[in-house]
Amino acid sequence: MSRFLIKRPLPHGGRLVERVVRDPERAKKMIKGCPTYDIKPTLHYESEVPVRNVYREIMSICYGFFSPVEGSMSQAEVERILKERRLLNEWIFPYPLVFDISKEDFKKLGVGSGDRLVLNLKGKPFAILDIEEVWEISDTEELADKTFGTPEDNPEVVREKFNKKHPGWVIYKSLNPIVLAGKYTIINEPIFRPPFDRFWYPPRKAREEFDKRGWRTVINHQTRNVPHVGHEFLMKNAAFTGDLEPCHGILVNAIIGVKRRGDYPDEAIVEGHEAVNTGGYIKNSRHLPTICLWDMRYGNPLESLLHGIIRQNMGCTHHMFGRDHAAVGEYYDKWSTQILWNEGIPSFGFPAPPTDVPYGLEIRPQNMREFSFCPTCKEMAYSETCGHEREKLSGSFLRGMVAQGVQPPSIIMRPEVFKVVVKWWKHFNYPFCNEKYVINKEKELEVDLKDL
Amino acid sequence: MADYFIDVLLDEGRLKAIQEAGLGDQIKYRFAGELKLVEVHVSEDTKNKVLQEFDTARTDSRNAITDVPVAFLRELYHQVVAKKSLGDDAVLAVLEKSAEIKDLAAKESEFLPAPEID
Numbered sequence A: 001m002s003r004f005l006i007k008r009p010l011p012h013g014g015r016l017v018e019r020v021v022r023d024p025e026r027a028k029k030m031i032k033g034c035p036t037y038d039i040k041p042t043l044h045y046e047s048e049v050p051v052r053n054v055y056r057e058i059m060s061i062c063y064g065f066f067s068p069v070e071g072s073m074s075q076a077e078v079e080r081i082l083k084e085r086r087l088l089n090e091w092i093f094p095y096p097l098v099f100d101i102s103k104e105d106f107k108k109l110g111v112g113s114g115d116r117l118v119l120n121l122k123g124k125p126f127a128i129l130d131i132e133e134v135w136e137i138s139d140t141e142e143l144a145d146k147t148f149g150t151p152e153d154n155p156e157v158v159r160e161k162f163n164k165k166h167p168g169w170v171i172y173k174s175l176n177p178i179v180l181a182g183k184y185t186i187i188n189e190p191i192f193r194p195p196f197d198r199f200w201y202p203p204r205k206a207r208e209e210f211d212k213r214g215w216r217t218v219i220n221h222q223t224r225n226v227p228h229v230g231h232e233f234l235m236k237n238a239a240f241t242g243d244l245e246p247c248h249g250i251l252v253n254a255i256i257g258v259k260r261r262g263d264y265p266d267e268a269i270v271e272g273h274e275a276v277n278t279g280g281y282i283k284n285s286r287h288l289p290t291i292c293l294w295d296m297r298y299g300n301p302l303e304s305l306l307h308g309i310i311r312q313n314m315g316c317t318h319h320m321f322g323r324d325h326a327a328v329g330e331y332y333d334k335w336s337t338q339i340l341w342n343e344g345i346p347s348f349g350f351p352a353p354p355t356d357v358p359y360g361l362e363i364r365p366q367n368m369r370e371f372s373f374c375p376t377c378k379e380m381a382y383s384e385t386c387g388h389e390r391e392k393l394s395g396s397f398l399r400g401m402v403a404q405g406v407q408p409p410s411i412i413m414r415p416e417v418f419k420v421v422v423k424w425w426k427h428f429n430y431p432f433c434n435e436k437y438v439i440n441k442e443k444e445l446e447v448d449l450k451d452l
Numbered sequence B: 001m002a003d004y005f006i007d008v009l010l011d012e013g014r015l016k017a018i019q020e021a022g023l024g025d026q027i028k029y030r031f032a033g034e035l036k037l038v039e040v041h042v043s044e045d046t047k048n049k050v051l052q053e054f055d056t057a058r059t060d061s062r063n064a065i066t067d068v069p070v071a072f073l074r075e076l077y078h079q080v081v082a083k084k085s086l087g088d089d090a091v092l093a094v095l096e097k098s099a100e101i102k103d104l105a106a107k108e109s110e111f112l113p114a115p116e117i118d
């Protein structure tokens, strides 16, 4: 065997976290006599619109997307993450993840360390939290600032002080003060509604699927968008990285969670990516669109670190990173994700890239620029190789076209993908997420639960 | 040469109507000829009126007026065909219907008609 063959990496932390009880009888015994709490969305500290639902974190933790994280973090763990982006067991991790409740709810519950709390979702038992510690966030604004960094403390990449225009910062600023720390276990598996059900590949299932398909090398494409042809070319061409052969598989992993007005609906995003393979633009046997539940924090380099962790856990060997990766606004340098994976960001605890520090990642970063149409080459051309003036395609131009109901030419958006956009447009009466969609989504979530 | 312009995108149906309006030689081709559009020329005065009437509207680095309501763009296309013109008069005719367009724009975030495709 060639020494250049790349092997699938182990999960981050060495083994996959799986905290799901599938036997209802056992589950019933586990929760007998325990106090219960109805999961509530985190509401914006000013406008009170939902900005996060902790159920998504519980799902991603218990199914192993965030391995080796096993639950809501203790105060010491959160402090360590804010200082050097490491869990107490040394493995690198970018964000504090906590189960937060109000003081009133805490008083009402009367629980403490050593207690088991049953977490209800949509009125049905969903998970348990075995409380190991109760602690208080003294200042959520300080937590939010420290989570994302400041121009003073992180001069390598932070360009502006974070504020309420940043949706990730708002999530941390809006947290309740009391944290119940401890491990989560899902005791009643939620059922995904269509179309999300067929894109649900938690890490174990994703790895099994890769085996089935004979994929040794797999490159991940992060998305929160309906794919246009520029994305398609990015995926196809990035996949030429690999080992002796181009990557066997392209994993599209869509982050599904709280939406912002003007985004495409999640339903159109996942089916839009699927249309790329049903339309044959990327062969079905080489392409797998999937989802992960997470309310985006838009932490650019930090978000890219989380993406690396999620996709390594899913079994990917490579990960594409673009400009302004998972960014919003101009809080971070637009190349800060590339800086992290190229050289590290010392002030965030990375004197070297996340792949080159102890207890780091094994997934290989593939930093890509963009593809756009070149009228001279008469093809989709790579910004760093084509020497001509290209016809740049901006998202707002394309959205403007879609909003007018003008079918984009197939060199911009494939007709199969546009058909999906129109399908969900008819369903929601609007091509993008409007206020109604955003509010409904947080009410309905992506799953339903059966009685236990 | 006008100071500003607004892109009116053309699908197959619109393309035919533009040709029938005698504006076929004004059609511009982008993306290997796959994207067809006409530019409606807008004077400085009219541009200011558009920006005043519609608060989302702005001009970009190409001097294109963008981010007007979808209802504005639909009406602009209709006026171009009706007036057989790619000049200020088409835009002024749209501005005469400002009140109606603003009503539609307010509803736009609730409802936008989806195109019929096969």
Ligand SMILES: [Zn+2]
Pocket (backbone or CB within 6 Å): A374, A375, A376, A377, A378, A381, A386, A387, A388, A389
């Ligand atoms: Zn070229």
